[in-house]
Amino acid sequence: xxxxxxxxxxxxLFKFACNKNNxxxxxxxxxxxxxxxxxxxxxxxxxxKDNTILIQHTxxxxxxxxxxxxxxxKSGWWDGLIGPAKAFDTEKYFIVCSNIFGGCSxxxxxxxxxxxxxxxxxxxxxxxxxxxxxxxxxxxxxxxxITKIFSVAGGSMGGMLALQWAADFxxxxxxxxxxxxxxxxxxxxxxxxEISRQSIINDLKxxxxxxxxxxxxxxxLALARMIGHITYMSDASMEKKFARNLKNGKFNFSFDTDFExxxxxxxxxxxxxxxxxxxxxxxxSKALNYFDVSGDTLTNGLSGEDISFLVISFExxxxxxxxxxxxxxxxxxxxxxxxxxxxxxxxxGHDAFLLEINxxxxxxxxxxxxxxxx
Amino acid sequence: xxxxxxxxKDYRLIxxxxxxxxxxLDLGCGSGELMKSLSDGKNTDCTGIDRNPEMxxxxxxxxxxxxxxxxxxxxxxxxxxxxxxxxxxxxxxESRFPxxxxxxxxxxxxxxxxxxxxxxFLSARIQLFVRGKAPVTSSLPDxxxxxxxxxxxxxxxxxxxxxxxxxxILHSSFSPDKFYTKLRPNLLSEYAIFVLxx
Numbered sequence: 001x002x003x004x005x006x007x008x009x010x011x012x013l014f015k016f017a018c019n020k021n022n023x024x025x026x027x028x029x030x031x032x033x034x035x036x037x038x039x040x041x042x043x044x045x046x047x048x049k050d051n052t053i054l055i056q057h058t059x060x061x062x063x064x065x066x067x068x069x070x071x072x073x074k075s076g077w078w079d080g081l082i083g084p085a086k087a088f089d090t091e092k093y094f095i096v097c098s099n100i101f102g103g104c105s106x107x108x109x110x111x112x113x114x115x116x117x118x119x120x121x122x123x124x125x126x127x128x129x130x131x132x133x134x135x136x137x138x139x140x141x142x143x144x145x146i147t148k149i150f151s152v153a154g155g156s157m158g159g160m161l162a163l164q165w166a167a168d169f170x171x172x173x174x175x176x177x178x179x180x181x182x183x184x185x186x187x188x189x190x191x192x193x194e195i196s197r198q199s200i201i202n203d204l205k206x207x208x209x210x211x212x213x214x215x216x217x218x219x220x221l222a223l224a225r226m227i228g229h230i231t232y233m234s235d236a237s238m239e240k241k242f243a244r245n246l247k248n249g250k251f252n253f254s255f256d257t258d259f260e261x262x263x264x265x266x267x268x269x270x271x272x273x274x275x276x277x278x279x280x281x282x283x284x285s286k287a288l289n290y291f292d293v294s295g296d297t298l299t300n301g302l303s304g305e306d307i308s309f310l311v312i313s314f315e316x317x318x319x320x321x322x323x324x325x326x327x328x329x330x331x332x333x334x335x336x337x338x339x340x341x342x343x344x345x346x347x348x349g350h351d352a353f354l355l356e357i358n359x360x361x362x363x364x365x366x367x368x369x370x371x372x373x374x
Numbered sequence: 375x376x377x378x379x380x381x382x383k384d385y386r387l388i389x390x391x392x393x394x395x396x397x398x399l400d401l402g403c404g405s406g407e408l409m410k411s412l413s414d415g416k417n418t419d420c421t422g423i424d425r426n427p428e429m430x431x432x433x434x435x436x437x438x439x440x441x442x443x444x445x446x447x448x449x450x451x452x453x454x455x456x457x458x459x460x461x462x463x464x465x466x467x468e469s470r471f472p473x474x475x476x477x478x479x480x481x482x483x484x485x486x487x488x489x490x491x492x493x494x495f496l497s498a499r500i501q502l503f504v505r506g507k508a509p510v511t512s513s514l515p516d517x518x519x520x521x522x523x524x525x526x527x528x529x530x531x532x533x534x535x536x537x538x539x540x541x542x543i544l545h546s547s548f549s550p551d552k553f554y555t556k557l558r559p560n561l562l563s564e565y566a567i568f569v570l571x572x
Contacts, residue, residue: 310434315427329441330451342430342442363434370437 004084005075006042006067006095011106013038014098014140024136030126034115037140038063038106039098042082043090045144052146053088053368054137055097056154056161059284060228060276062105065097066090080357087364092372093150100161101136102128102283110209110279122279123209130164130291138169151368153177155353156320157284160291166309167293170301175371177364179312180353182324184292189319192231193285196224200278209279221278222269229268234316234349294328299335309339310367312360314352340367381407381464384489387547387567388461389415391487396458399423399482401445401475402465406433413438421457423448446470449478456482463489463567467523480541480572489567492548494528494560513564529560536570545569 017024017033024032040063045052055065055078066082068075076097082088088095099107102125110125117124141149152162152173159181166176182189203220205211233241242261257263311329313322322343329341344359346352353360385408392398394416400409403422406429412418422433422440433440441448446469460483462475467490469475479486491513492498498509508518516522529548536543548555548563555563 326443329443330448333441333448333451334453336453336456338439340434340439340441342434342440343427344431345427359431362431366435366437373437 003086005079006083006090008070009040009042009064009067009076010070011038011040011063013106014143016139016143024132024139026126026132027129028127032126034108035101035136036106036108036112037098037101037136038103039096039140040064040066040076041097042066042095043093045094045146049144049146050148050150051093052141052144052149053093053095054141054149054152054162054165055082055088055095056152056158057097057100058154058156058158059281059288060225060272062103063097063099063107064105066095077354081361081364087361087368088153089365093368096141096144098137098140100133100284102133102280102287104277104280105275109277110283111212111277120212122212125279125283127283127286129287130161131168133161133287134164134168138172147172149173151175151177151371153179153364154181155179156181156350157288160288160293163293163298164291166307167298167301170305170307173307175308175310175368177310177312177367178325178328179360180314180317180320180350181311182320183298183328184294184324185289186324190289192227192319193289196227197282197285199223199227200282203278206278209282211278216273217278218273221273221276221281222266224281225269225272225276226265229265231319232350234318234347236316236347237349237351240347295331298328299332299337302337303335307338308367308371309337310363311339311341312353312363313341313343314346314348314350314356315343316347317350317352319350383549383551384463384565384567385411387549388412388463388487388489391545391567391569392416392418392459395419397421397456398459398461399452399457400461400463401449401479402462402468403429403433403438403440405429406436406438406440408461408463409433409438410436446475449475449482452478452482454481455484457484459483459485459487461487461489463487464491466490467525467527470524472525476539476541480570484571485544486570487567488532488570489565490527490532491523491565492529492560492563493526494530495564496561497564499561511564529563529566532566532568536568540572542571543568544571 014037017035061077064076065078066076084091099105102109104111110121114121152165154162159178162176162178200220203217206217245260247263252258311325313325332339346356348355397419400422403424409420409422423445424430425444430440430442460479497511501507501509547567548559549565
């Protein structure tokens with residue numbers, strides 16, 4: 001079988017909770033609807049409807065995990081892992097990736113129009129948790145007639161959503177693959193999120209979240225993205241990529257960008273504000289900080305369930321250090337849960353989960369095959 | 375981990391020692407060769423521990439369960455009697471805390487299988503005594519400057535240790551598998567495999 005692309009793919013929309021009497025009840029107690037979820041699928045759902053793999057995206061990504069759209073554009077963010085004969089083999093599995101609730105790439109979020117008021121929700125949007133995100137994804141999955149998911153996988157925040165599935169619906173999934181992830185947010189992760197949030201909130205253009213007419217808080221959002229990008233790299237990968245290279249070959253003796261690394265961060269920040277909504281960033285990062293399925297929250301439901309884990313971490317990842325994955329794995333061991341764990345050697349830092357495709361492929365492909373043959 | 379030394383024969387020995395369908399935890403499992411042989415030969419349910427990511431990756435390719443952890447530091451997470459056998463094949467001599475590892479393994483496994491190279495082997499003694507050099511044998515293949523071995527024990531050392539700790543030796547085999555190794559194992563055998571129970 002030749003390794004190929006998932007091919008031409010299409011973003012679809014799923015709408016529900018449209019009537020006053022079937023609203024979604026969120027963890028905060030708020031009732032909310034209507035809800036639209038943007039999603040993509042690759043491969044075919046089999047007759048038994050038992051070959052579904054749910055792919056979870058990170059804070060700033062979307063449903064476009066693989067292939068290319070009709071009108072071209074970039075291939076999906078995990079294209080190296082999803083496609084014919086790839087780790088998530090579209091010849092064998094039915095792959096689903098949906099933009100999370102609260103996002104801004106087709107799913108209902110703070111930038112969506114509140115049908116009752118006729119303008120974007122802004123900060124009227126309800127606060128939500130990953131349990132809500134997962135519960136909403138489940139409605140989409142159920143609408144396809146799928147009652148048991150073969151695997152839930154994702155990197156970074158995606159890994160946490162995968163773990164949330166295991167905590168909330170252990171009997172509806174067969175396996176979980178959390179990559180460069182953690183089972184709870186550490187104080188350092190919460191602190192970094194708060195700095196990113198404050199950079200948006202302190203942009204005068206944020207205006208309490210009501211900026212859709214007056215102009216977006218681009219500077220604040222770009223700054224949040226710059227902070228983010230530093231945490232995605234490692235000391236070694238930054239040294240390799242930028243060293244002390246100068247943008248113009250000499251010092252400017254001004255506060256303009258001198259170094260390549262500064263230039264890179266500015267470029268990343270600028271590119272980000274064109275595709276991401278500041279309020280979505282705030283809400284999702286808050287939900288991220290609320291995330292905690294550590295200890296028995298995760299394992300209580302698992303005892304007796306036929307569920308297998310493949311946990312992957314990366315040596316140089318300091319945003320989600322291997323220590324956190326190991327803590328979870330050790331706890332799982334003490335609860336006799338079927339888990340395999342690998343810490344991949346990489347200098348890419350947190351970004352490694354998007355870059356160490358060969359090594360990840362080997363692990364994921366064989367793990368999934370083992371589960372399939374059991 | 376060097377498992378070059380006629381390890382296939384040892385694998386055969388270990389396969390014969392374990393019961394069909396048993397659960398096994400392999401400490402320092404390397405690329406999973408032994409676990410694969412056990413799974414194929416005795417339909418066992420094997421889990422390995424190795425701190426080398428490349429080895430762990432090889433295990434996963436072999437469809438084995440594995441933890442990329444350091445067995446010197448993670449055994450306290452395992453429950454009492456949670457495996458039929460714990461196997462420490464060719465990795466005890468590399469352990470930083472062999473005493474702790476042995477005690478934990480006897481707690482975790484209903485039985486413990488330990489295999490290690492014999493430092494008291496005749497050729498090793500001659501090299502040390504006559505030639506005055508650190509021994510290199512087929513079961514101790516590395517030089518002093520590149521060996522991963524931290525512990526240099528003999529068969530007698532190990533038997534004495536078991537007595538002291540009241541560990542029951544259920545079975546022992548020595549290689550090469552010749553009549554004379556059974557007579558003077560500490561002098562004449564290169565490698566020893568013990569089955570133990572607390």
